[in-house]
């Protein structure tokens with residue numbers, strides 16, 4: 001494992017971090033993956049209060065094994081559950097109890113999007129609360145995760161004495177959300193950056209269009225070597241010197257093994273800024289190939305769920321993108337997998353849209369899904385297919 005040094009406090013952090021949001025359902029498999037990752041050198045694990053049962057599961061894996069002291073735990077408080085100052089203590093106490101620990105290494109405010117969203121936290125006394133928790137040793141570093149526009153990122157970044165920031169960035173998002181501009185400003189302020197969604201919810205690995213797949217199949221680095229699309233994507237993020245660690249939501253052993261290998265190969269601090277002009281041009285061409293795609297930019301985070309009408313929004317978008325990008329999703333697959341949760345159930349109430357960190361026009365997206373998959377015979381055919389296959 002390669003490590004990078006946190007410029008704020010000297011912590012030696014693994015280039016690869018474990019993003020727990022996409023833990024597999026199976027507890028034994030999850031525990032095995034986390035333990036193997038730690039044995040492989042991973043020392044940063046990221047969870048959040050709102051990931052269902054996630055803090056508890058991580059706490060159970062680490063407890064009583066001696067592993068707690070080998071990792072930096074990052075977790076997040078959701079701002080919308082903080083209505084008064086006392087809520088910080090209440091939520092934090094729950095986190096400690098779930099994680100079976102008495103301190104958090106990297107505590108975040110989750111998903112800030114605008115200066116106003118941060119101001120609301122200040123109004124509820126977050127600055128005094130953090131100062132007290134740091135003084136007691138219960139919080140070691142305090143940061144925020146961000147999903148918003150670039151200007152807002154800069155504003156929030158400069159509005160507090162942050163220890164770190166967590167952003168979504170990958171070669172497709174170079175100019176989106178915090179963007180490269182945000183990374184550079186963070187570095188100028190001495191604030192390390194944790195990266196989430198380096199593969200855009202897996203889309204830059206397995207969900208590529210035929211054109212983008214062909215592009216990466218033919219691409220060679222300066223030494224004439226081919227790499228997988230995931231390797232190219234991760235390498236782009238590790239090439240940024242501002243990045244402290246890259247989170248990956250690994251839910252299978254082969255994925256973990258590949259990421260450990262890639263972190264070794266590309267994750268070192270001195271591997272940053274080593275992509276040549278020719279190699280960077282390969283990413284530009286991949287972007288062109290991808291941006292020509294008719295995809296909905298959903299990262300499958302699930303924050304928009306549950307929908308009162310039962311629509312499985314991320315699944316609908318994933319199947320739509322699969323169809324548009326890889327031609328791998330058929331109408332039959334859509335029909336069977338979204339039974340009772342299909343796009344056509346949406347009544348356009350709009351409740352999901354404010355919850356989407358990508359700012360997606362979900363209702364419009366679902367209309368596109370419906371147009372692609374749900375023709376006039378959809379309902380009777382769906383009913384028949386379901387009866388035949390499930391009764």
Ligand code: SF4
Pocket residue numbers: 306307308309310311313345346347348349350351352353362363366
């Ligand atoms: S707009 Fe549609 S998908 Fe979103 S919450 Fe309402 S019914 Fe569900």
Ligand code: SF4
Pocket residue numbers: 297298299300301302303304305313314317355356357358359360362
């Ligand atoms: S629509 Fe938005 S909130 Fe819902 S899963 Fe996709 S990115 Fe996440």
